Amino acid sequence: MSDARNAMTPDLLAALAPGFGDPVHDSQAVFRTLLDVLARPGTIGVIEMRLPAAEVAAARAGLAAFAGLLTLADYATPVWLAQPDAALAAALRFHAGAPLAEAPREAAFAYVHDAATLPPLDAFASGTPESPEQSATVFVRVEALSGGAPLALRGPGIETTRAIAPVGLPERFWHERAALAPHFPCGIDFYLVCGDRLLGLPRTTLVEMH
Structure with a gap:
């Protein structure tokens, strides 16, 4: 039994949400979706799993965030939760072996x-010129992923422009993100999630506010 499992307290075990029904198939399918939405910024992807939605409901996170983090995280990748979520924390520690930052x-x-x-985006790791991969990926x-103020995306993976209109992000997010652009290849990759849907905003994508 792993150290992560040994470290589980009774409270965390009680909160534990089930992992993937078919770990190999489900994690591969989720990983493909995560890659696809980053490769085609602004495209909305859907997480399709055999895990019943009710089993994820114990975690406050929706299916896209829950499945995405469970797929990407492992023992070497600390995960920071901005808001307490006992079920998500327990699942990450038990199923992925991921430590909590x-x-x-x-x-x-x-x-x-x-x-x-x-938090201000400079609170997250953005890598270094020598090791840009040592940066955070933030869900x-x-x-909602549509219905908000329109934004135009440009950059790799987009032929000309692509429009998005997410609802609920503070306006400062876009300004702080733009301030990171000159530091490329350093930067932060984002997934905007809502229920079982998500879209990717890699560091290479430029966002124009109307």
């Missing part, structure tokens, strides 16, 4: 359940 700067992956509380739950 105490601060955004320590995290390889982060989940922000309430976008209004998103942010939004109220």
Whole structure:
């Protein structure tokens, strides 16, 4: 039994949400979706799993965030949760062996359940010119992936422009993200998640606000 399982307290075990029904098939399918939405920024992907939605409901995170973090995280990638989520924390520790980070700067992956509380982006690791991969990937739950103020995306994976209109992100997010662009290849990759749907915003994507 792994150290992560041995470290489980009775409270965390009681909160434990089930993992993938078919770990190999489900994690591969989720991974393909995660790659696809980053390769085609602004495209909305859907997480399709055999895991009943009711089994994920114990975690406050929706299916896209829950499955995405469970797929990407492992023993070497600390995860920071901006809001307490006992079921998600227990699942990450038990099923993925992932440690929980105490601060955004320590995290390889982060989940922000309430976008209004998103820390300043410079609180996250953005890598170094020599090791840009040592940066955070941040999942942010939004109220909706469409219906908000229109934004135009440009960059790799987009032929000309692609429009998105997520609802619920603070406006400062876009300004802080733009301030990171000159530091490429350093930067932060984002997934905006809502229920079982998500879209990717890699560091290479430029966003124009109308």
